[in-house]
Structures are given as structure tokens and as C-alpha cells.
Amino acid sequence: MSALLEVKNLKTHFFRKKQTIPAVDGVDLTIKKGETVALVGESGSGKSITSLSIMRLIPSPGGEIVDGQVLYNGTDLIELPEKELLKIRGNEISMIFQEPMTSLNPVLTIGQQIIEVLIYHQKMSKSKAKQKAIELLEMVGFSRAAELINDYPHRLSGGMRQRVMIAMAMSCSPKLLIADEPTTALDVTIQAQILDIMKQLSNKFGTSVLLITHDLGVVSEIADRIVVMYCGQVVEEATVGDLFENPLHPYSEGLIESVPSIEGEISRLQSIEGNVPPPENLPEGCRFAPRCPKAFDRCFQEMPTLSKKLSRSVRCFLYEQEEVGK
Amino acid sequence: MTTYIIRRLVMAIPLLIGITIISFAIVQMAPGDPTSLLMDPNISPADRAKFMEKYGLNDPIYIQYFKWVGNMLQLDFGSSLLKKGTPVTELIMNRLPNTLLLMLVSTIFAFLISIPFGIYSATRPYSKTDYSVSVISFLGLATPNFWLGLMLIMFFSVKLGWFPTGGVSTLDAPFNVWDRIHHLILPAFVLASADMATLTRHTRSSMLDVTKQDYMRTARAKGFKERTVIYKHGLRNGLTPIITIFGILLPTFIGGSVIVETVFSWPGIGRLFIESAFSRDYPVIMGLTVLSSVFVVLGNIIADILYAITDPRVEY
Ligand SMILES: Nc1ncnc2c1ncn2[C@@H]1O[C@H](COP(=O)(O)OP(=O)(O)OP(=O)(O)O)[C@@H](O)[C@H]1O
Ligand code: SF4
Numbered sequence: 001m002s003a004l005l006e007v008k009n010l011k012t013h014f015f016r017k018k019q020t021i022p023a024v025d026g027v028d029l030t031i032k033k034g035e036t037v038a039l040v041g042e043s044g045s046g047k048s049i050t051s052l053s054i055m056r057l058i059p060s061p062g063g064e065i066v067d068g069q070v071l072y073n074g075t076d077l078i079e080l081p082e083k084e085l086l087k088i089r090g091n092e093i094s095m096i097f098q099e100p101m102t103s104l105n106p107v108l109t110i111g112q113q114i115i116e117v118l119i120y121h122q123k124m125s126k127s128k129a130k131q132k133a134i135e136l137l138e139m140v141g142f143s144r145a146a147e148l149i150n151d152y153p154h155r156l157s158g159g160m161r162q163r164v165m166i167a168m169a170m171s172c173s174p175k176l177l178i179a180d181e182p183t184t185a186l187d188v189t190i191q192a193q194i195l196d197i198m199k200q201l202s203n204k205f206g207t208s209v210l211l212i213t214h215d216l217g218v219v220s221e222i223a224d225r226i227v228v229m230y231c232g233q234v235v236e237e238a239t240v241g242d243l244f245e246n247p248l249h250p251y252s253e254g255l256i257e258s259v260p261s262i263e264g265e266i267s268r269l270q271s272i273e274g275n276v277p278p279p280e281n282l283p284e285g286c287r288f289a290p291r292c293p294k295a296f297d298r299c300f301q302e303m304p305t306l307s308k309k310l311s312r313s314v315r316c317f318l319y320e321q322e323e324v325g326k
Numbered sequence: 327m328t329t330y331i332i333r334r335l336v337m338a339i340p341l342l343i344g345i346t347i348i349s350f351a352i353v354q355m356a357p358g359d360p361t362s363l364l365m366d367p368n369i370s371p372a373d374r375a376k377f378m379e380k381y382g383l384n385d386p387i388y389i390q391y392f393k394w395v396g397n398m399l400q401l402d403f404g405s406s407l408l409k410k411g412t413p414v415t416e417l418i419m420n421r422l423p424n425t426l427l428l429m430l431v432s433t434i435f436a437f438l439i440s441i442p443f444g445i446y447s448a449t450r451p452y453s454k455t456d457y458s459v460s461v462i463s464f465l466g467l468a469t470p471n472f473w474l475g476l477m478l479i480m481f482f483s484v485k486l487g488w489f490p491t492g493g494v495s496t497l498d499a500p501f502n503v504w505d506r507i508h509h510l511i512l513p514a515f516v517l518a519s520a521d522m523a524t525l526t527r528h529t530r531s532s533m534l535d536v537t538k539q540d541y542m543r544t545a546r547a548k549g550f551k552e553r554t555v556i557y558k559h560g561l562r563n564g565l566t567p568i569i570t571i572f573g574i575l576l577p578t579f580i581g582g583s584v585i586v587e588t589v590f591s592w593p594g595i596g597r598l599f600i601e602s603a604f605s606r607d608y609p610v611i612m613g614l615t616v617l618s619s620v621f622v623v624l625g626n627i628i629a630d631i632l633y634a635i636t637d638p639r640v641e642y
């Protein structure tokens with residue numbers, strides 16, 4: 001499998017009152033064709049900003065991609081002229097967001113919001129786009145799709161709106177779907193249904209998925225690989241099997257230990273003491289050092305690099321010299 | 327929708343009754359009575375009593391009120407105490423078209439100018455352009471209409487001779503559309519000026535709020551050009567609150583027309599109001615007060631209905 005998306009040394013900073021906030025600080029990430037990659041980490045670790053940077057949707061002024069590359073099929077999206085970028089956005093790479101209640105336009109019908117994408121990117125006729133919109137809504141599980149396209153979003157529940165968002169995002173059969181915590185705001189009973197629909201459709205269209213989530217339980221079911229982020233950096237990257245069986249980074253270890261045994265998300269990481277440091281006030285050395293049970297002197301002075309060990313990578317001094325394998 | 331409109335109209339009835347009571351009461355309480363103005367102070371008490379009798383001024387207050395309302399329902403607002411007893415309805419109808427034309431054109435001015443400026447400011451918040459638009463808006467808001475009107479007449483009409491100094495059309499000339507437009511531009515602009523400022527401020531804040539909404543990010547993520555995002559996804563959301571503002575601005579248009587019509591010698595109901603007020607021509611004053619109140623109430627109902635049409639979340 002070849003790489004569909006390669007993020008290299010991505011740095012997205014926010015500038016506020018002479019203060020620089022390194023929300024994303026040198027992220028490397030690879031997504032292969034047809035693969036589902038999960039991006040996990042505590043709140044504030046920079047997951048959303050990473051995904052918005054890939055789409056070049058960082059709110060400006062305020063935030064800026066200051067360094068790095070986002071190679072999509074080998075072309076750097078960051079350097080791409082706006083006109084070319086717009087052909088990819090929403091067409092080859094699409095996105096769904098955490099807030100289903102507010103992500104749809106309240107004054108346009110559901111049909112209009114799907115149809116406009118098909119007309120814009122696929123140059124479909126209006127009637128053909130309407131037909132396709134109905135099909136898409138049926139695919140995400142609406143039985144009365146033909147009537148639904150004339151409805152406005154406020155009549156739908158959060159789960160239904162997120163299904164509409166999925167239908168919209170999948171409308172051009174994208175190569176990559178970025179889903180930023182698509183189920184966090186939803187009822188637990190609906191979460192499984194939404195993930196199921198996403199999984200089905202991505203298989204059907206051969207779409208790669210970047211799934212951002214808090215929920216490690218979800219990850220083990222749906223993802224092929226996991227990327228763990230902490231304070232704007234990737235600290236570990238491995239296949240789902242490797243990570244769950246043998247987490248290397250002390251932070252990953254803590255995350256896995258704190259997965260609730262039955263269900264639900266990690267509201268508080270019991271096994272990791274302390275809090276995530278704010279990005280404008282990061283510790284020196286390893287960013288995890290103040291909370292790391294295995295920290296030693298060097299950790300407080302130097303920053304470990306992300307080093308490749310066979311099929312996985314880890315950012316920790318404990319693994320710098322020795323070969324890591326299974 | 328039809329039931330919603332009917333319901334809104336029915337709900338307006340108590341409001342209108344209240345308005346008639348208040349306007350009647352205000353005129354009753356005003357100092358001086360028409361006889362003191364109309365008549366020779368040396369008139370005989372008998373003639374004076376005859377006059378009072380003729381106009382029903384001797385009846386108890388509530389009888390006067392019911393008579394007045396009853397007549398009004400038949401569109402009879404009584405007769406002017408001056409102007410040779412011309413019926414008020416006729417006086418108003420002669421002037422009304424001029425005022426409606428002026429208000430219509432200045433509403434169009436206000437919207438055409440302020441909405442683009444408001445959007446421009448909102449999409450570049452805190453930029454130099456945004457600050458300039460704000461400063462001009464506040465100046466517009468702070469400038470009294472009569473002063474602005476006089477300045478414009480002095481500059482554009484007297485000095486440059488580009489526009490006429492007043493009136494609806496050139497005297498004794500045959501009807502000519504261009505001539506009418508020529509006469510309309512300055513007064514309509516002045517009447518619009520204060521509301522332009524308010525509308526620009528409201529458009530800016532409403533659109534600024536809209537640009538931060540999640541659905542705008544969704545629209546960008548679809549790959550649309552920024553212009554499509556703003557105008558297709560943003561504008562309809564941002565304009566909905568502006569429609570209700572229009573309902574609020576309508577009274578300022580009516581109030582403003584009194585001044586603007588006076589400055590530009592525009593023969594509309596605003597000037598009729600000033601003339602009648604100075605001569606205590608009660609039937610005309612009351613007719614005009616009730617008429618403008620009905621306008622304001624209707625304007626608000628229309629704004630509500632438009633709001634319900636543009637915002638699908640409104641249940642009716
Ligand atoms: N508009 C902004 N202005 C300033 N700083 C910002 C802005 N947006 C994000 N940040 C900073 O970037 C950091 C990372 O934010 P991000 O939204 O990527 O976190 P996240 O990992 O997605 O967290 P969550 O799980 O809560 O969604 C935040 O801690 C915040 O300080
Ligand atoms: S480098 Fe040190 S502090 Fe950082 S995770 Fe590894 S052991 Fe812990």
C-alpha cells in the first residue's frame with residue numbers, strides 16, 4: 001500500500017498578544033490508501049488543529065501553518081494555489097465535525113446542502129444531483145430520504161444530522177475522510193451506529209479515514225493504526241494490535257490502562273497523574289516528563305525525537321538505543 | 327402561513343385601540359383649544375358656543391372619542407379646522423403618495439448602501455476599512471438630518487447646481503421621470519442617512535457572528551470559494567435579524583420625514599403634520615398620528631412575516 005497522505009513536520013501556531021501558542025508542533029503522520037488511522041490524545045493535544053491544517057482551514061488571522069508539508073498523493077497541499085486546493089477540498093478530502101447540531105446550515109434544506117456539493121465538484125445536473133442525494137441519504141440509513149431532502153436541519157436529532165454530514169462528506173466518493181470526534185457529542189446508543197455507517201461507506205468507496213477520537217474502545221474496533229498525540233507532538237505510532245498489546249510510550253501505557261472496561265470515553269485519566277500543560281507554557285525537555293512515572297534526569301533537559309523502530313515509532317529516551325520489536 | 331398572518335393581524339387590534347386612546351388623550355391634554363386660534367378673540371360668546379356645538383366640542387370626552395373612532399372606521403377623519411374645512415382624508419391622500427415614494431426610495435438607498443458595507447466590514451474585522459466604515463457610520467448617526475440636508479442643499483444645489491433645492495418636480499413642467507428622480511435623490515439620501523448607519527452596524531455585527539458559526543466552516547470544507555461561503559451560506563443567516571431591524575427603523579423613517587420634508591419643501595404628510603401642529607388643526611394631527619401608528623404596526627407585522635419566511639426555524 002502506498003501513502004495517500006504524508007504529513008511531515010507540520011507546525012501550526014497561534015499568535016496572540018505577542019505570545020506564540022504551538023498548538024501543533026512538528027507532527028508526522030502517514031495514511032495509506034484504504035487505511036483507517038486513529039488520532040488519539042487528551043483534550044488540547046492538537047488533534048483538531050492537525051486535521052484542520054491538513055484541510056488548510058486554520059482560522060485566520062490568529063493561526064498559521066508555519067512549517068512542514070502535507071503531501072497528498074505527493075503534492076504539497078500547503079504550497080498549492082487556492083484554486084487547485086478548492087478542487088480537492090470537499091471532493092477528494094472531506095471532513096465531518098464534532099458538532100452535528102451546528103455544522104449544518106439552518107436556512108438551507110438538507111437536500112440543497114448535499115446537492116450543492118455534487119453540482120460544484122461533480123458538475124452534475126440538478127435532477128441527477130437530487131437523485132444522488134437521495135441515494136446517499138438512503139446509504140446512511142434514512143428510509144424516507146425522498147422527503148427528507150426538503151426538510152430543514154432543525155427537525156433532525158444530533159445523530160440524524162451527523163448521518164447527513166456523513167452523506168454529504170461521502171457524496172464525491174472522497175479518497176480521504178477526516179472525522180473529528182464524530183460521535184463525542186452523541187448519545188452512547190447512537191455512537192456505534194454512526195461508526196458502523198462510516199466504516200461501511202469507507203469500505204465501499206475505498207476511502208481512507210483519519211478518525212480523531214477520545215475513545216480507545218472505538219479505536220480497537222475500527223482503526224488499523226493509531227497515532228498518539230501529546231502537547232502538539234506525536235509520541236507514538238503503531239498498529240492497533242501492537243499498541244494495545246505492548247504500548248511503548250509511558251503516555252500510551254497510561255491511556256490504555258485508563259480505558260474503562262465496559263464502555264464510555266476517558267473523562268479523566270486516572271492512571272496518569274496531573275494535567276496537560278497549556279500549549280503556551282510547555283515544560284522543557286520531554287513534554288510528558290512532569291507527569292511521567294518513568295522520567296529520569298535527561299528527560300527534563302532534552303527533547304526526545306520520534307524514532308522509527310521497525311513498524312512503529314516512539315518519542316521517548318527509554319527506547320532510543322535498544323532495538324524495539326515484537 | 328395564512329393563519330399566522332391572520333393571527334398577527336388580529337393581535338394588532340388591541341394595540342391599535344390603545345394607540346387611538348393615547349393619541350386622542352394627548353391632543354386633549356395639549357394646551358390651547360382650536361377656538362383661541364381660529365377665531366377673533368373678540369367674538370361673541372354666542373358665536374363661540376355655536377362653533378363648539380358644530381364641531382362637537384361640547385360633548386363629554388368619551389363621546390367625542392367614540393364619535394371620532396366610529397368615523398375613522400369609515401375612513402372619515404373629520405374636516406380640517408383650517409383650509410376651508412377640507413376633509414382630512416383628502417388632505418392626507420393628496421400628500422401620502424409623495425411621502426411613500428420618498429420612504430420607499432430611501433429604504434432602498436439604506437439597504438443598498440449599508441448591507442455591502444456591513445458585509446465588507448464583517449469579513450475584514452478590525453481592519454482599516456472596518457474602522458473607517460465604523461467612523462463614518464457613527465458620524466452619520468450623530469449628524470442631525472436638518473443640518474445634513476441644509477449642507478447638501480448648500481453644496482450640491484446652490485454651489486454646484488447639480489440638484490434642485492426642493493420640491494417634488496420642476497414647477498409647471500410636464501411629468502418627467504428623470505425630473506422626479508432628480509428631485510428625489512437628495513431628500514431620500516438624507517432620510518436614509520441615520521438608518522444607513524444603524525443598518526451598517528447591525529449588518530456588520532450580525533455577519534461577524536455568522537462568520538464564526540460552524541456551518542461556515544462546513545461550507546469552506548466543501549471547497550467553496552470564500553465568496554460563495556459568505557453570500558450563499560452566510561448572508562441569509564445574517565440578514566434574517568436585519569429584517570426585524572427594519573420594523574424597528576420604520577418609525578424613524580416617519581419621524582425623519584417630518585424634518586426632511588420641511589427642509590426640502592417636500593409636500594408630504596410630514597410637512598402636513600408640522601403645518602397642522604403649528605396651527606393646532608386637531609383633526610389633521612389626530613388623523614396623521616393614527617395613520618403613522620397603523621404604518622408602524624403594519625411594518626412590524628410585515629417584518630415578522632418576512633422573518634418567518636426567511637428563517638425555517640420559526641414555527642407558525
Ligand atoms: N483559535 C485558537 N486560538 C488560540 N489557540 C488555539 C485556537 N484553537 C486552538 N488553540 C490551541 O491549540 C490547542 C490544541 O487545540 P485542539 O483543538 O487541536 O485540541 P484537540 O486535541 O482537538 O482537543 P479536543 O479533544 O478538546 O478537541 C489548544 O489547547 C488551544 O490552546
Ligand atoms: S522521555 Fe522520559 S519523560 Fe518522556 S516519556 Fe520517556 S521516560 Fe517519560
Ligand SMILES: [Mg+2]
Pocket residue numbers: 047048049180181
Ligand atoms: Mg478537537
